[in-house]
Amino acid sequence: MTGYDEMRGDGPVVRDLYAGVGAWLDAMPPALLSRRRAEAEFIFRRTGITFAVYEEGGDPDRLIPFDIIPRLIDAREWDFLHRGLAQRVRALNAFLADAYGSRDFLRAGRIPEHLVTRNPEFVPYMNGFAVPGGCYTHVAGIDVVRTARDEFHVLEDNCRVPSGVAYMLEDREVMMRLFPELFGAYRVRPVSHYPEELLRTLQSVAPRNCDGDPVVVLLSPGQFNSAYYEHSFLADEMGIELVEGADLLVRDGLVCMRTTRGLRRVDVVYRRIDDAYLDPLAFRPDSALGVPGLMAAYRAGNVTIANAPGAGIADDKAVYCHVPEMIRFFLGEEPTLQNVPTWQCSLEDERAYVLEHLADLVVKSVHGSGGYGMLVGPHATRAEREEFAARIRATPGRYIAQPTLALSTCPTFVGDTVVPRHVDLRPYVLCGRSSDPASIDVRMVAGGLTRVALPAGSLVVNSSQGGGTKDTWVVDGPAGEEG
Amino acid sequence: MLLSRTADNLFWMARYIERAESTARLLDVGRRMASVVTEPDAAASEWASTIDAAGCEATFASAHDIHTAGNVIDHLVRDVRNPSSIFASLAVVRQNARVVRTALSQDVWDAVNGMWIESQAWRDDDFTVAGLPRILDWVKERSQRFGGAVANTMxxxxxxxxxxxxxxxxxxxxxxxxxxxxxxxxxxxxxxxxxxxxxxxxxxxxxxxxxxxxxxxxxxxxxxxxxxxxxxxxxxxxxxxxxxxxxxxxxxxxxxxxxxxxxxxxxxxxxxxxxxxxxxxxxxxxxxxxxxxxxxxxxxxxxxxxxxxxxxxxxxxxxxxxxxxxxxxxxxxxxx
Incomplete structure (x- = not known):
């Protein structure tokens, strides 16, 4: 399946936007590209930018492949994405506030109630609690795919603890270091201020009773987590403490960290652990990762947890189907960014269609992430399809299906040749407290993380499934196709 | 102000690398002593006093019967069941360093990580009386590199x-x-x-x-x-x-x-x-x-x-x- 070629558009000629990259590639012998790629890998390894994969059972020093050809987005495209992403994330936050509040959206029949209240990510503890600043998704990773020159679709929303932003930042560092001449040929919008924006966002949601500068910490499950590098990187860049559960305790209703100068109050916890591990008193009593009493301190307004517990209901792929309706309901606007058409296997008609067309569809688990447990129909064997069909019949509510999208491609250096490979884009959208209490403040740095499926024809970009990353350049200036 | 856990990791990282070096130095005394006495009993007693000085009588007794050079070297250099052995110490050093990596300079991390990687390359015939001086020199040299990196770059x-x-x-x-x-x-x-x-x-x-x-x-x-x-x-x-x-x-x-x-x-x-x-x-x-x-x-x-x-x-x-x-x-x- 060939998708929209982001370098050549629909024709044989290189788009103006990519002219600089095309000339650079033409002038670059493959041997030199190989050498640069090896240098990039050396830098990543030396810096320790690694990503362990859960199911591989333990290479903690595995690298995510990095492709040295940048992915370009022009200013007009980005403005459109920016508008659509901000709109979507506002709607998602409004939906979450509603789901844990007055439930107008449910009562208006815009979403089946069980998708919310019976959702495994639903946290009853959050019912009736107004989160600081109205922010649930302080960091949202919205996965976007492109199918044609002017067609972008949202593939999924990640409102729990989206990861990968460290790659966005490090990819840029490496590109600027290895290819200053190419970088200089474009006016690329910066991304390096992301940690500052994130810190500002987190500080903005500090509890009302916080006196002085808010103390923000990053709560990590520890060094054996696959994203530990990112945790330490972000903490370092923001100049905040990287803590684990045992470093925190609740004393007199306040969350404190243990330091060499005694206990010190913590105002905002940027947590990179799942809800279930936050607080053994509120969730899993067997968890050693969390902080006993954290949730009570949160509800008492003495600490802010980001992202808010329970935000994960918005990640559900069955809830996803209702996001366009959220935009209409809460914002009174039409969605800028479209969903991918989705069949819900829980509905009899749609299920029948899915079972009949399995060979053409992508089937996903509604609660899945990381590319685990999905079926790419056109690439699956007959036996795999039959096995999936049985699963769908057994628990239809767990699955949705989507058409196999012709994801756009970007030139990618594989082996020793430049070939087109499918890509997606994960921009990171930050939500903080707004001076207008009825609203939230949405900000993002230009671009995001481009993930690329390295095997020929593959559509699965997840790093846990062998995907790589590319630096993403949002480019200002005259190069846009419209001139 | 540091997180207590960070201070703890830094403190023990440094203690254990120093402990590895000290164990190497103790072994060096024992090796020199044992090499100048002629009766086997006297040599055994020199090796026994090395075990005592390292404070490892109990762990040694649970692993070996007699104080031969081979047993003592095995116990103090590479037996990871002995928490004071050189190799067990180095594992603790790396473990602690990994956790506080961002609090270390790149050079300190390289010193620790390099020492750990090299420690994996020693072979069985290095853990003998003849091979011992090379191992001890290596431990001392790497520990000094750590100290130098700390002094010069942190x-x-x-x-x-x-x-x-x-x-x-x-x-x-x-x-x-x-x-x-x-x-x-x-x-x-x-x-x-x-x-x-x-x-x-x-x-x-x-x-x-x-x-x-x-x-x-x-x-x-x-x-x-x-x-x-x-x-x-x-x-x-x-x-x-x-x-x-x-x-x-x-x-x-x-x-x-x-x-x-x-x-x-x-x-x-x-x-x-x-x-x-x-x-x-x-x-x-x-x-x-x-x-x-x-x-x-x-x-x-x-x-x-x-x-x-x-x-x-x-x-x-x-x-x-x-x-x-x-x-x-x-x-x-x-x-x-």
Whole structure:
């Protein structure tokens, strides 16, 4: 399946936007590209930018492949994405506030109630609690795919603890270091201020009773987590403490960290652990990762947890189907960014269609992430399809299906040749407290993380499934196709 | 201000690399001693005293019957079931360093990580009497590289003080242990009564702390057991002497206790007064102990120490180092 070629558009000629990259590639012998790629890998390894994969059972020093050809987005495209992403994330936050509040959206029949209240990510503890600043998704990773020159679709929303932003930042560092001449040929919008924006966002949601500068910490499950590098990187860049559960305790209703100068109050916890591990008193009593009493301190307004517990209901792929309706309901606007058409296997008609067309569809688990447990129909064997069909019949509510999208491609250096490979884009959208209490403040740095499926024809970009990353350049200036 | 856990990791990373080096130095004394005695029993007794000095009698007894060179080398160098063995220590070092990696400079991390990677390359025939000197040299060399990287590249802030505190507290204790291996030969002898074997034993103690030449620079005379003890305990110009080590411990405890006025944040983000525990007398306990010991050593004479008994003095000193460790933990590392 060939998708929209982001370098050549629909024709044989290189788009103006990519002219600089095309000339650079033409002038670059493959041997030199190989050498640069090896240098990039050396830098990543030396810096320790690694990503362990859960199911591989333990290479903690595995690298995510990095492709040295940048992915370009022009200013007009980005403005459109920016508008659509901000709109979507506002709607998602409004939906979450509603789901844990007055439930107008449910009562208006815009979403089946069980998708919310019976959702495994639903946290009853959050019912009736107004989160600081109205922010649930302080960091949202919205996965976007492109199918044609002017067609972008949202593939999924990640409102729990989206990861990968460290790659966005490090990819840029490496590109600027290895290819200053190419970088200089474009006016690329910066991304390096992301940690500052994130810190500002987190500080903005500090509890009302916080006196002085808010103390923000990053709560990590520890060094054996696959994203530990990112945790330490972000903490370092923001100049905040990287803590684990045992470093925190609740004393007199306040969350404190243990330091060499005694206990010190913590105002905002940027947590990179799942809800279930936050607080053994509120969730899993067997968890050693969390902080006993954290949730009570949160509800008492003495600490802010980001992202808010329970935000994960918005990640559900069955809830996803209702996001366009959220935009209409809460914002009174039409969605800028479209969903991918989705069949819900829980509905009899749609299920029948899915079972009949399995060979053409992508089937996903509604609660899945990381590319685990999905079926790419056109690439699956007959036996795999039959096995999936049985699963769908057994628990239809767990699955949705989507058409196999012709994801756009970007030139990618594989082996020793430049070939087109499918890509997606994960921009990171930050939500903080707004001076207008009825609203939230949405900000993002230009671009995001481009993930690329390295095997020929593959559509699965997840790093846990062998995907790589590319630096993403949002480019200002005259190069846009419209001139 | 540091997270208590970070301080703890830095402190123990430094302690364990120092411990690995000290174990190497102890083995070096044992190796030299065992090589000059002729009867197998005497050699076994030299190796046994090495095990004792390392404080590994119990773990050794559970793993081996007799004190052969091979058993002792195995136990003190590579047996990871012995938490004080060199290789077990290096594993702890790397583990701690990994957790606090962002608090270390790249060079310090490279020193630790490189040492760990190289430690995997030793083969069975290296763990023999013949192979031992190469391993011991390697441990000492890598540990020095760590110390050099710390001294030359780490920012002078609380993280650095904790690394140094760990190094010197561990070194103080281990210098005492090294002297203690041979306390029974370091007894006063009238000149002329000492035989060549005695001189060799005293020399071995000095060589273990790289002080054989230093002795001659300081005393400009032939080896005398009491002076050997004096050099190792009381001479401030001797970098591994007890007084030098404890002076460093005091210095870094003072830094750490200095209310953050030297901290990178300039103490700008103070502890919330309502949360801080009472930090009166108790708060300076480790420092108070360290200062008292240092003052005592600065005014002590070697005769007074011999009056108490060398072994008794060293045992008491090692016990006090342990107390300082406990007080540091209670005061800073629990974070309350």
């Amino acid at each position: 920012l002078r802030s609380e993280a650095y003080w904790w690394v140094r505190l760990g190094t010197f507290l561990e070194r103080a204790e281990n210098s005492a242990r090294i002297v203690d291996v041979k306390y029974h030969v370091l007894i006063p002898r009238p000149p002329g009564e000492a035989g060549p074997l005695d001189e060799y034993q005293w020399g071995a103690v000095l060589r273990a702390v790289s002080a054989y030449r230093a002795y001659h620079w300081v005393y400009r005379d032939r080896l005398d057991p009491v002076r050997v003890a004096e050099l190792m305990i009381l001479r401030p110009e001797m970098p591994r002497s007890l007084v030098s080590c404890i002076a460093q411990v005091t210095y870094y405890l003072e830094r750490i206790a200095s209310d953050g006025s030297h901290a990178p944040d300039g103490g700008a983000s103070p502890v919330r007064a309502d949360l801080a525990p009472e930090r009166g007398e108790v708060s300076r306990r480790p420092l108070a102990i360290s200062r008292a010991i240092e003052d005592g050593l600065r005014t002590a004479t070697i005769e007074r120490i011999y009056g108490e008994g060398l072994h008794e003095f060293l045992t008491r000193f090692i016990g006090t180092m342990n107390s300082i460790g406990h007080e540091i933990r209670r005061e800073y590392l629990l974070g309350e």
